[in-house]
Amino acid sequence: MSGDSLVPIAQGTIRLLCVNDVYCDYPINRRGGYAELATLLKQYRRPDDPNTLFLVNGDVLGGSALAEMFHGDWVIELLNHLGTDAACIGTRDLSLALVLFFSMRTRLTRLVTQVTTSSIMVLHVCPS
Amino acid sequence: MQQSEFVWLGGNVKDTRTNELLAGARSTHVFDFTIPYIDDPTSSDTMPSLHPDVTGAAGSSDRGGEPIKLGMFGVCTQATPTLSWPGDTVRFEPVLACAEQQVEHLREVEKVDFIVGLTHTSLPEDKRLAEKLHGGVVALLGGHDHEPYGAIHNHTLVFKCGCNAYWLGIVDLHVVISLPRSALLLSQDGSGTFASASSNGSIDGDGTTSSLSGSVSRILQAQRTIQIFPSWQMVANVSVPPDLACKAIIDRAVERQKEEQAKENPHELLIPEMPTGLDSRTNMVRTRSTAITNMVADAMRARTDSDLAIINGGFVRGDKLYEAGSPLTKGDLLYELPFPKAVVKVRIQGRDLRMALEQHLLPVPAPTGRFPHPSSNVRILYNSHNEPLHRVLSVHINDEPLQDDRHYLLAISEFMFRGGDDLLGYTNATLLPCRTERICYAVCNFLASLRDAGTPYVPRLEHRIQDS
Numbered sequence: 001m002s003g004d005s006l007v008p009i010a011q012g013t014i015r016l017l018c019v020n021d022v023y024c025d026y027p028i029n030r031r032g033g034y035a036e037l038a039t040l041l042k043q044y045r046r047p048d049d050p051n052t053l054f055l056v057n058g059d060v061l062g063g064s065a066l067a068e069m070f071h072g073d074w075v076i077e078l079l080n081h082l083g084t085d086a087a088c089i090g091t092r093d094l095s096l097a098l099v100l101f102f103s104m105r106t107r108l109t110r111l112v113t114q115v116t117t118s119s120i121m122v123l124h125v126c127p128s
Numbered sequence: 129m130q131q132s133e134f135v136w137l138g139g140n141v142k143d144t145r146t147n148e149l150l151a152g153a154r155s156t157h158v159f160d161f162t163i164p165y166i167d168d169p170t171s172s173d174t175m176p177s178l179h180p181d182v183t184g185a186a187g188s189s190d191r192g193g194e195p196i197k198l199g200m201f202g203v204c205t206q207a208t209p210t211l212s213w214p215g216d217t218v219r220f221e222p223v224l225a226c227a228e229q230q231v232e233h234l235r236e237v238e239k240v241d242f243i244v245g246l247t248h249t250s251l252p253e254d255k256r257l258a259e260k261l262h263g264g265v266v267a268l269l270g271g272h273d274h275e276p277y278g279a280i281h282n283h284t285l286v287f288k289c290g291c292n293a294y295w296l297g298i299v300d301l302h303v304v305i306s307l308p309r310s311a312l313l314l315s316q317d318g319s320g321t322f323a324s325a326s327s328n329g330s331i332d333g334d335g336t337t338s339s340l341s342g343s344v345s346r347i348l349q350a351q352r353t354i355q356i357f358p359s360w361q362m363v364a365n366v367s368v369p370p371d372l373a374c375k376a377i378i379d380r381a382v383e384r385q386k387e388e389q390a391k392e393n394p395h396e397l398l399i400p401e402m403p404t405g406l407d408s409r410t411n412m413v414r415t416r417s418t419a420i421t422n423m424v425a426d427a428m429r430a431r432t433d434s435d436l437a438i439i440n441g442g443f444v445r446g447d448k449l450y451e452a453g454s455p456l457t458k459g460d461l462l463y464e465l466p467f468p469k470a471v472v473k474v475r476i477q478g479r480d481l482r483m484a485l486e487q488h489l490l491p492v493p494a495p496t497g498r499f500p501h502p503s504s505n506v507r508i509l510y511n512s513h514n515e516p517l518h519r520v521l522s523v524h525i526n527d528e529p530l531q532d533d534r535h536y537l538l539a540i541s542e543f544m545f546r547g548g549d550d551l552l553g554y555t556n557a558t559l560l561p562c563r564t565e566r567i568c569y570a571v572c573n574f575l576a577s578l579r580d581a582g583t584p585y586v587p588r589l590e591h592r593i594q595d596s
């Protein structure tokens with residue numbers, strides 16, 4: 001082997017755990033469910049190994065009755081509990097929920113209401 | 129309001145008022161990892177196994193490790209305003225250009241060792257992204273599509289793990305960091321341990337392995353080669369016992385929901401006994417005629433006194449089976465139809481309606497949230513193998529062919545009327561005054577009126593729309 005050949009000096013595994021597009025909070029016909037996912041996360045997270053991330057690839061704050069009703073507020077609590085490291089904004093995450101959520105983080109808290117053509121009340125955020 | 133303890137990524141999601149990222153979101157983030165050193169890298173010339181320890185990090189952790197930086201970016205489909213209702217204050221910039229900028233930033237400014245993208249885009253967009261980035265990204269971990277998927281495109285893993293937490297996605301990136309043999313021998317002292325270097329770049333021999341991740345690395349990093357070998361799997365989330373702490377969070381939310389719904393009498397029986405049952409499973413309502421979507425369309429037509437009604441399959445969210453013989457309650461409909469969108473009545477010309485139906489059917493035979501479901505007096509025949517926009521073979525309304533020059537009174541959702549799901553054919557229609565009613569309540573009221581009249585609605589699996 002030549003002197004310039006490559007010699008491995010370090011090796012290991014970075015584990016990325018992920019989930020996306022969750023619209024059902026409880027299992028349906030014994031499939032799915034956040035609390036059940038949490039059990040799997042514990043199983044596959046590899047305790048004591050910092051080289052693991054839990055990633056959420058969007059559409060978790062809206063799209064289900066429970067999430068829509070509370071603008072995804074409880075989902076944030078749940079994702080915090082699950083030890084989420086990063087999340088990607090999805091199409092349903094901005095249906096009020098994330099806009100409001102982000103506004104809280106940045107103290108943009110003055111809200112106005114807008115009436116759509118069909119008189120459904122929609123909240124939008126204005127800069128304070 | 130809960131505060132997020134994690135990073136939200138959305139580099140192409142901008143606030144139209146500030147022209148900057150949506151407040152609270154970031155375009156990129158860097159994660160630092162340590163890859164354990166191999167005990168004696170020069171003891172063997174063979175590549176170590178990539179699977180030395182499936183339960184933990186490979187290598188010998190007590191010898192310290194080599195630092196490595198993972199750069200992460202996130203993008204959301206530019207189609208969001210037509211798929212959802214983010215509001216006028218949010219703008220979605222082109223995904224490809226944004227991703228390219230973020231990758232360049234991570235490489236040139238953050239000096240990361242490798243990059244992973246989080247994408248909430250369609251599978252074709254993910255594949256285009258993988259091609260555009262020329263393998264510069266190790267993995268694109270995505271959402272938006274609801275079917276599980278994992279494959280290498282242009283040296284990039286494209287991975288989506290279905291929906292509804294039916295699967296936990298696991299991507300293991302096996303990292304091997306190598307040095308040229310000459311550089312490695314130069315940096316080792318006589319005892320076989322790594323040497324460290326002082327900040328001026330000279331090498332001393334204090335023999336502490338942990339210091340290699342510091343100053344020696346700065347010298348050798350330019351010479352190191354990082355290889356990443358991804359493997360992936362999806363673990364089915366079936367019959368798994370719940371985590372109780374997590375369940376408690378959901379239970380609290382459900383209790384709040386019950387309190388809210390209690391005001392709306394969720395136990396109200398709308399159909400005492402359904403002879404055929406209902407199927408709101410996502411893949412069904414997005415591919416074919418179903419009894420539940422038929423029911424929604426029938427309600428919309430009746431409540432607006434229209435000629436016909438059409439609802440898109442993605443409006444029904446429950447992903448659930450209701451057995452034959454079971455009742456249907458108001459609570460069931462609040463669950464199935466959570467979006468606060470109203471039914472609208474429009475006057476539309478036949479040719480615009482035909483074009484809208486073609487737009488509904490653009491993604492078929494793939495499951496699509498825009499799949500059209502008409503009211504009971506409509507029959508649609510299409511061919512999913514025809515060229516896009518030439519798939520509708522026939523449309524009959526009250527047994528008469530759709531006439532291009534005639535105007536029809538049509539009930540649709542306000543989302544569709546605004547061109548949601550790229551259904552632009554509806555935007556030519558004229559909005560007519562009608563009862564302002566959220567679609568969920570329109571269905572409830574429709575069913576209640578039939579129940580009260582002693583003729584409860586009977587959901588039927590009629591093949592109102594069929595692929596030839």
